[in-house]
Amino acid sequence: MTYKKDTQTERLLDFWRRYKKNRPAVGGLFVIVCLILVAALANHLTSYDPWESNFGEKLQPPSARHLMGTDNFGRDVLSRVIYGSRITLLVGFAAAAITISVGIVMGALAGYFGGIIENIIMRITELFMVIPTFFLILLIVAVFGGSIWNVIIIIGVTTWPGTARVVRASFLSLKEKEFVEAAKLAGVGNYRIIFRHIIPNAMGPVIVLTSLRVASSILAEAGLSFLGLGDLNHVTWGQLLYKAQLYMRISWWSAIFPGLMIFLAVLSFNLVGDGLTDALNPRLKER
Amino acid sequence: MREFLLKRTVQIIPLILGIICIDFLIIHLAPGDPTQMLGGELTGAPPEYQEKLRKDLGLDKPLWVQLFIYIKTILSGNLGYSFVYRSSVFDLIMKQVPNTLMLILTSMLFSIILGIFLGVNAARKPYSLFDNVTTSVSLLGYSIPNFWLGVVLLLVFSLRFGIFPVQGMYTVGGDLTGLDHVIDVARHLFLPMIVLGTSQLAMYTRLIRTSMLEVLDQDYILTAKSKGCSESQVLFDHALKNALLPTVTVIGLNLGFVLTGSILTETVFAWPGIGRLMYDAIFMRDYPLLLGIFTLISICVVLATLLTDITYGFLDPRIRYR
Numbered sequence: 053m054t055y056k057k058d059t060q061t062e063r064l065l066d067f068w069r070r071y072k073k074n075r076p077a078v079g080g081l082f083v084i085v086c087l088i089l090v091a092a093l094a095n096h097l098t099s100y101d102p103w104e105s106n107f108g109e110k111l112q113p114p115s116a117r118h119l120m121g122t123d124n125f126g127r128d129v130l131s132r133v134i135y136g137s138r139i140t141l142l143v144g145f146a147a148a149a150i151t152i153s154v155g156i157v158m159g160a161l162a163g164y165f166g167g168i169i170e171n172i173i174m175r176i177t178e179l180f181m182v183i184p185t186f187f188l189i190l191l192i193v194a195v196f197g198g199s200i201w202n203v204i205i206i207i208g209v210t211t212w213p214g215t216a217r218v219v220r221a222s223f224l225s226l227k228e229k230e231f232v233e234a235a236k237l238a239g240v241g242n243y244r245i246i247f248r249h250i251i252p253n254a255m256g257p258v259i260v261l262t263s264l265r266v267a268s269s270i271l272a273e274a275g276l277s278f279l280g281l282g283d284l285n286h287v288t289w290g291q292l293l294y295k296a297q298l299y300m301r302i303s304w305w306s307a308i309f310p311g312l313m314i315f316l317a318v319l320s321f322n323l324v325g326d327g328l329t330d331a332l333n334p335r336l337k338e339r
Numbered sequence: 340m341r342e343f344l345l346k347r348t349v350q351i352i353p354l355i356l357g358i359i360c361i362d363f364l365i366i367h368l369a370p371g372d373p374t375q376m377l378g379g380e381l382t383g384a385p386p387e388y389q390e391k392l393r394k395d396l397g398l399d400k401p402l403w404v405q406l407f408i409y410i411k412t413i414l415s416g417n418l419g420y421s422f423v424y425r426s427s428v429f430d431l432i433m434k435q436v437p438n439t440l441m442l443i444l445t446s447m448l449f450s451i452i453l454g455i456f457l458g459v460n461a462a463r464k465p466y467s468l469f470d471n472v473t474t475s476v477s478l479l480g481y482s483i484p485n486f487w488l489g490v491v492l493l494l495v496f497s498l499r500f501g502i503f504p505v506q507g508m509y510t511v512g513g514d515l516t517g518l519d520h521v522i523d524v525a526r527h528l529f530l531p532m533i534v535l536g537t538s539q540l541a542m543y544t545r546l547i548r549t550s551m552l553e554v555l556d557q558d559y560i561l562t563a564k565s566k567g568c569s570e571s572q573v574l575f576d577h578a579l580k581n582a583l584l585p586t587v588t589v590i591g592l593n594l595g596f597v598l599t600g601s602i603l604t605e606t607v608f609a610w611p612g613i614g615r616l617m618y619d620a621i622f623m624r625d626y627p628l629l630l631g632i633f634t635l636i637s638i639c640v641v642l643a644t645l646l647t648d649i650t651y652g653f654l655d656p657r658i659r660y661r
Contacts, residue, residue: 076475076478175353175357176357178354179353179354179357179358179361182354182595182637182640182641182644183358183361183595183637183640183641184595184596184598184599184636184637184640185595186599186602187598187599187602187632187633187636187637188361188633188637190602190617190621190629190633191365191629191630191633192365194621194624194626194629195365195369195370195376195626195629196368196369196370267482271484274484274486275484275486275599275603278486278603278606279602279603279606279617279618279621280618280621280622281621293486293487293490297490300490300493300494300498301498304494304498307490307494308490308491308494311484311486311487311490311491312487314484314487315482315483315484315487318482318483318484319478319479319482319483322478322481322482323478
């Protein structure tokens with residue numbers, strides 16, 4: 053047992069050694085950790101209430117009192133950005149979790165069983181790979197309403213095919229491997245083989261995709277909000293940018309900072325995705 | 340070749356049917372009755388119109404017959420009727436298509452030309468200062484949300500310095516004609532074109548750099564060099580021609596991505612294209628129009644992938660005979 057543990061720590065350390073060679077990716081990881089901390093500690097980081105209007109201080113430019121200025125209701129933009137990180141990150145992670153789980157299950161079914169199941173799933177993924185997904189997300193949100201969970205679920209269920217294709221490809225090669233053969237001969241059931249034996253070995257590319265999916269989900273939510281389709285009951289960076297547009301001519305700050313945060317978050321998750329690709333496929337890098 | 344063309348063309352049929360099925364699904368799953376949804380929520384279509392819709396959609400017939408009727412309707416080019424504009428959806432979209440095309444095509448041209456220039460020069464001396472700067476900036480350009488970039492450029496160049504006009508496609512009330520009109524439109528076009536082109540530029544630069552590096556490693560480049568070709572001859576005649584092949588595919592497959600960017604860009608700059616139409620349709624809850632835009636855009640993207648496949652088949656004979 054101890055032996056197994058050692059190799060696992062060893063492997064993790066080895067992974068980290070490869071990951072940290074990619075300096076931008078380390079920077080991205082650092083930013084993400086900071087963002088998560090900010091979201092978790094939001095109520096300790098600012099003394100301003102992000103929802104309470106204060107008309108005496110409306111539309112003030114950035115100053116020592118309000119680092120990012122105030123909006124048209126006199127609310128501190130910095131504290132709105134800080135609180136906005138909560139829902140924004142929630143959308144990113146939750147939507148990514150949905151896409152990835154659905155994608156894994158669909159890809160596993162297609163890759164493992166083949167035949168008509170594979171055929172149907174692959175035709176659906178082909179369709180979804182071609183059509184511009186954002187138009188579909190937009191249409192569905194417009195028709196079914198844009199509550200925050202609706203947005204999360206809709207982003208999640210329209211973007212899984214990418215993951216499914218990757219997982220299927222891994223399954224096609226893995227299911228021919230000796231250890232799967234051995235498990236089958238030992239009488240292990242299909243369900244157990246898929247989840248216990250194959251999926252853990254197929255996780256590499258999925259982990260990379262997860263990071264990229266968080267980025268694209270944040271971007272999708274921001275895009276929806278920017279078009280006026282977001283959930284008005286919650287503060288997200290996209291919402292802040294949308295609402296700031298009207299007052300753009302007199303207060304640049306309330307538009308610049310929330311957008312900058314979206315940019316920073318998307319960039320960081322993309323950088324981490326790049327770093328993970330390098331660290332998980334050392335062979336690719338050596339070419 | 341003929342077999343190849345036929346095979347590829349047949350492959351898009353299930354895709355187009357799939358798109359129509361998605362529409363059908365949305366119409367039927369939408370809250371309320373399909374006639375309510377297609378009548379427009381805010382405008383309150385008169386009962387006679389809803390009755391007509393009910394008949395046209397065959398709502399009293401079994402579901403599979405309804406699907407069949409719906410597919411037939413869409414394929415005959417009837418994308419529905421927008422009660423908000425009192426006009427057929429197809430006509431509404433077609434009116435805006437030239438403006439969107441102008442924006443999309445110029446942004447593509449801008450990003451491809453600049454992308455080739457940057458990518459080739461970055462690949463010429465890998466890991467040089469120029470290469471490192473280009474690579475990092477393109478990483479930034481790829482992640483920047485284009486609607487925010489639009490807002491920033493608008494704030495800086497239009498509102499602060501007044502170099503470019505703020506929004507729209509031409510000066511309202513200017514009544515310019517001839518060359519003056521062209522210049523006026525070009526000035527309005529410039530910022531949206533840059534905004535829409537930025538992420539594409541980042542993509543093409545990275546792509547061309549990578550495939551140039553791969554190609555420059557080949558034996559025939561060594562041959563070209565050793566027989567005394569000049570550097571620019573080697574780079575452009577021997578290397579670039581081969582390195583562009585993967586780019587051609589990406590350009591075609593990117594159409595969906597560019598169209599997505601274009602909705603947001605058009606919204607920022609009030610550019611009177613399909614994106615703007617969509618924005619207004621969201622505001623007015625004009626569902627038939629939204630459905631129509633989704634359907635038409637998706638079908639266009641499918642056709643673009645077909646065209647890309649065929650172009651690639653022409654450029655690279657190995658694909659044809661696979």
